[in-house]
Amino acid sequence: MSLTRTRTGTLLATPAILYMLVFFIVPSLILFAYSFWSSASYRIVPDFQFNNYLGSLASPVFWKVTFNAIRIGLFTATVTLILSILVGYYLVYVSRSQTILYLILITWFSSYLVRIYAWRTLLGTNGVLNTVLLQLGVIDHPVSAFLFSPFAVTITLVHIYLPFCILLVVSSLSEIKRDLIDAARDLGTSLIGAFFKVIAPNAANGLIGAFMLTFILVAGDYVTPQMLGGSSGQTTGLLIADQFRKTGNWPLGAAQAFLMFGISIVLYAFITALGRATGLIVKRRAKTEREI
Amino acid sequence: MTNPKTIIDIRDGKKVFGSFTALTDINLSIRQGEILTLLGPSGCGKTTLMRLIAGFETLTSGTISIDGNDCAGTPPERRPVNMVFQRYALFPHLDVFENVAFGLKVKGLPRSEVKERVNRMLNIVQLDNFANRYIDEISGGQSQRVALARALVNGPKVLLLDEPLAALDLKIRQHMLAEMKRIHAETGATFVYVTHDQDEAMILSDRVVLMEKGRIVQIDRPEDMYARPKSLFAAKFLGETNLFDATVSAVNGIGTTAVTTAGTPFLGAETEDRHVSERIIVSIRPESLSFQGGEAAQSAEGTVEDVVFIGSRSFYTVRLDDQSPVRIQVQRNGHLALPSVGDRTRIYWDSANVIMLPHA
DSSP, X not given: OOOOHHHHHHHHHHHHHHHHIIIIIHHXXXXXXXXXXXXXXXXXXXXXXXXXXXXXXXXXXXXXXXXXXXXXXXXXHHHHHHHHHXXXXXXXXXXXXXXXXXXXXXXXXXXXXXXXXXXXXXXXXXXXXXXXXXXXTSOSSOOGGGXXXXXXXXXXXXXXXXXXXXXXXXXXXXXXXXXHHHHHHHTTOOHHHHIIIIIHHHHHHHHHHHHHHXXXXXXXXXXXXXXXXXXXXXXXXXXXXXXXXXXXXXXXXXXXXHHHHHXXXXXXXXXXXXXXXXXXXXXXXXXXXXXX | OOSOOEEEEEEEEEEEETTEEEEEEEEEEEETTOEEEEEOSTTSSHHHHHHHHXXXXXXXXXXXEETTEEOTXXXXXXXXXXXXXXXXXXXXXXXXXXXXXXXXXXXXXXXXXXXXXXXXXXXXXXXXXXXTOBGGXXXXXXXXXXXXXXXXXXXXXXEEEESTTTTSOHHHHHHHHHHHHXXXXXXXXXXXXXXXXXXXXXXXXXXXXXXXXXXXXXXXXXXXXXXXXXSHHHHHHSSOOEEEEEEEEEEOSSOEEEEETTSOEEEESOOTTOOTTOEEEEEEOGGGOBXXXXXXXXXXXXXXXXXXXXXXXXXXEXXXXXXXXXXXXXXXXXXXXXXXXXXXXXXXXXXXXXXXXXXX
C-alpha cells in the first residue's frame, strides 16, 4: 500500500503541528483568556472585563516603557540590519565563503549572560574602553556613562542579535543572482542604486522579515536593558515579566503581552506600507489589471 | 565601407586571478558596426574578456579604450556599452516594459521619450503585445528578446552578448540567430558575441576571434579561418578534419610535399617557411576528399569501412592501405555510383585543400 502525496505531507507535518498546538497555540489562547480576568490580592479571578487593557493604555508608565522598548527595538534592528546587509553582501557576492559565516555564528556558542557581562567589563569604569581613552589622553578621568546607557544597551543587543540577522539576510540575498546586480550596473546604476532598485525589491520580504524578527526579539529582551541600561533600561518586556514574577498580576501581564503583540503588528504593517510608498517593495499587478 | 573606425581597442591586455592567468597578450581592435565573435572552449577566457570590456573586471596590465577613451577605472555604469547576459538576468519584479525602460529611467529621460523608445524597441524585437507581462510569464525565446531590447534601447556603442543562445533549445536557437542578424542590421550597433559554438560563430560573425587558454590564437573572417586555420587548435575547433603526423620531404616551386608517418605523401600548395625534414601536421577536411578526381588530383587507395547517411550528405570512413583511417563527406548525387562497405576504392584530393600546420 502506498501513501498519496498529500497524506505523506500531512503525516510529516503532524509532529510539528501537534507541537505548535500544544505548546504555543493552546497556551496563547489560555493567556488571551487570562487577559480578561482580574486579580485581587495575588489571586486570579475568572472574569470578563477590559480593565487590564484600558488600564494599561491609560497608564503613562506603560507608554513610557513601551516607547522605550520600541525605540531600542527600532534603533537596534536598523543598525543590525544595515550591518547584516553589508556583511551579507560580502558573504554572498564577494567571498562566497562558508567559513566566515560559521565564524560569525560561533559567537552564539557563548552564553547570552556571558556576553552581557563581557560588555559590562568592556564598558565599565575600569574597562577596556575607558583605559584606552585614558591612555590616549582623550579623557582625564574614567567615564561612567558608557555603561548603564542606551549606547551600552544598543551595542550589546546588536552584538547578540547580529549573527541571527546575518543568517536571515544571507539566505534572502542568496536568492538573488549576481547577474541581476551586474545587469543593473550595466544599465547605468551605481552599486548603491542597484541595491535599492534591484536587490531590495527582490529581497524585500526577507529583509523586512529579518528586520521585524530582530525588532521583536530586541523589543522583548528585558535582560540586557535591565543589566546595561540603568534608568533607561525599563522596557515593556521587563514590565510584563514583573507582572508574572513580582506582583503576581497574571491577567495584567497577559493583557500587556497582547498589547505589545498588537503594537508589533501595527509596526509591521507600517513598515511594509513605508516600503511600498518608497518603491522598495514592488507589488505585482494582478493579471486582470493588466489586460489591454 | 572603407576603413571602418575602431570602436574598441585592447592593447597588451593581461588579466590574472590570484595565481591563474586568465588572459595574456590580448591585442584586439573591434570595428564599428561589425559582429565580432569571441570563440573558444570553456575556460579560454572569452567571458573574462567580455567582462573586462563591460567593466566588471579590471585588467592586470594593458589598456582598453572605447571610442578613443581609455576606460581604466571607469565603472560599468559609465561605459557606453551594454550587455546581454547568458541567463538574461531580467528583473523578476518588473514587467517587460519596465525591464526595457530600466536603463533609460536611470538616465532620467522624460517619461514620454522613455515610452516612445521602449515601444519602438519592443516593436523591433516583436514583443509589442507582451509589454505588460512579467518575466516568469514569457518563454525563453521571448526572454532573450527582452534582454536584447533592454540592452539595445540605450543605444550602446557596443552590444556585448555572453552566450545568449546557450539556454535555448536548438530550434529556437536557429530562429534567434536569424533574428539577431536582422536586429543587428536594423540597429547598426557593433556586436561582440561570446560563444563556444562554432556554428553560431560561423553563421553570425563578420570576424571570429579564436581563443585558447587565455590567448587569442587567430582573428579572421569565418570562411578564412575555416579554410586556412593557422594552428592545429584552429583546425580542430572549427569543423571536422582529418589530421596526419607528417614530415616535409620536398619544398619547391609547386608546393610542399609531406609524407605521413604511415607513408602516404601529400602535396600542399603552400611553399613559405617550410624546410625539408620539418615535422608538421597535415589537415584535410572531409569535404575536400572525394571518390572522383581530375588529372591533377592526388590519390590513395583504401577500403570502405563505414557509411553514415545524413540526408543529402554521406560520411564515409575509408581505411587507406597504409592503415590510417580517413573521413570523407560526399554530396548524394543520383548519377554517381558510390562505394559500399567493404569495397576497394580510390580517394582524391587537390593540393589547394591540403593544409599544413605547425606541430603543436
